[in-house]
Amino acid sequence: MKFSSDIKRYTDYSGKSKLLMLLTQQGLWALFYYRIFNAVHKAQLPKLLKRILLIVGVLCQKKVEIFTGISLPHSAQIGEGLYIGHHSGIIVHPQAVIGNNCNISQGVTIGVSGRGQYRGVPVIGDRVYVGANAVVAGNIQVGDGVVIGANSLVVKSVETNTTVVGVPAVKISDHDSQDYIL
Template sequence: MSYSIIQKDFYRESGRYLSSFQILKKCFSPNLHYIYLLRKTQRHYKKPVIGLFYKLILRHYQIKYGFQIYPETQIGEGLYLGHWGQLVINPKAKIGKNCNIAQGVTIAQANRGKNEGVPIIGDEVWIGPNAVIVGNITIGNNVLVAPNAYVTTDVPDNSIVVGNPAVISSKANATENYINNKV
């Protein structure tokens, strides 16, 4: 059976694939509601009438919930927002599949210096509360970015990143028990 990207995102929360009605019932949670609207907007983004409708609705909920994630942002299936509130992701950033992003996270563009540009984040990355990832850097697969980490350098696969400035440690199972219900 083929599942939609929305079903895959909601699978991350529940551990099971849900019907459209079950998904709508879960939209009382602000983080799941926002994911639902984000994916609908991404799906209809280039359509004149319905695209504009979803963009306006998404903008309303960006302000209401504090999520600044734009429909242009490339985000793989299985997105999980653990909590709601104050989250900023540059629209040019790229995020892989099965990623967890906590509250207070900033994924931003650097406008000057050697890392001018936006981050690319791999698959199965867990980003803890208030972490900041800035510039033209690559975060590999299976990486845990600890709470309050400030990351301005490339991070290889299978790593844990802590602190400010970021200290990178190699760990084979870095996100084990942090990223559940992978799609």
């Protein structure tokens, strides 16, 4: 189950109990509702029932967004083991794709950008670390093991196992996310 992988990432980082993490971590609150309503979104249910459940889901997710500042739409594709280091100001586009075991810091936007063939939403690989206040936008691919530095603007595809920083983000090294992801 994907939510159990999310909780495991939180307990691995903190060394604290699952119950304490569930009670105190806003990122887990947002992930909890995301996982439930993403399952409804993917489920083969009668159309009317599914529509009603998703309306309830949008209301629940909006409540969580107001309390936590984290927007994880049920239609986004988010892999297991997501870790949200600090809450607030996190926006994920409904069509975004985020791989397994990624870390997202506070203030991150993963969204749509560009014109023509460049217009679109990012696809982010596995074990990607996204630093505080970074923006990842447009029809781009972010490879596995990437580190995106704080305050970076990523609008071009990023090679696997590299570190990028800046506005616009540029590759500064071949260091991967191994030191950032448990």
